Amino acid sequence: MTLPTITVDLLDSKAKQTQKRQLAKSLTKVLSETLGYPDKEITIIFKST
Numbered sequence: 001m002t003l004p005t006i007t008v009d010l011l012d013s014k015a016k017q018t019q020k021r022q023l024a025k026s027l028t029k030v031l032s033e034t035l036g037y038p039d040k041e042i043t044i045i046f047k048s049t
Contacts, residue, residue: 003037003041003042003043004031004035004037004041004042004043005042005043005044005045006027006031006042006043006044006045007045007047008023008027008044008045008046008047009047009049010046010047010048010049011049012049013048020046023044024044024046027042027044028042028044
């Protein structure tokens with residue numbers, strides 16, 4: 001089974017770690033509510049370019 005993964009590319013980002021955590025929490029909640037995956041099965045990856 002393939003688990004859901006979201007990759008977030010932050011271009012020239014000045015996002016703080018706390019902001020990234022909040023974004024990951026929000027994305028996880030939406031994906032879980034929309035597609036029915038348990039939170040623990042969702043992976044959020046942040047990339048800074």
